[in-house]
Amino acid sequence: MADRSAAVLGAIAGAAPGGGVFHCVGGRDRTGQIAILLLALAGVDAERIVADYELSDVRLRVSVLRARLVTR
Numbered sequence: 001m002a003d004r005s006a007a008v009l010g011a012i013a014g015a016a017p018g019g020g021v022f023h024c025v026g027g028r029d030r031t032g033q034i035a036i037l038l039l040a041l042a043g044v045d046a047e048r049i050v051a052d053y054e055l056s057d058v059r060l061r062v063s064v065l066r067a068r069l070v071t072r
Contacts, residue, residue, distance in 0.1 A: 008034050009041070032056060 012020055012034075024031035032053060039049045 005033065005037060009037060012038070 008022070012022065022031060022034055036049055036053065039052070040046075
């Protein structure tokens with residue numbers, strides 16, 4: 001869905017001064033993809049982007065475990 005990714009990046013680029021916000025629950029799927037694209041456009045090297053993405057896996061697992069404990 002390159003057209004949707006381009007539309008999101010365009011919306012972020014055209015945001016009013018002060019910036020914009022994009023978010024989701026885990027940051028791994030659509031939002032993760034946008035974060036990866038933004039980091040790449042900002043010149044961040046691939047190794048750092050991958051390391052950042054891998055952190056979301058750990059954090060998502062912790063969030064799921066916490067949610068399970070709360071619902072018990």
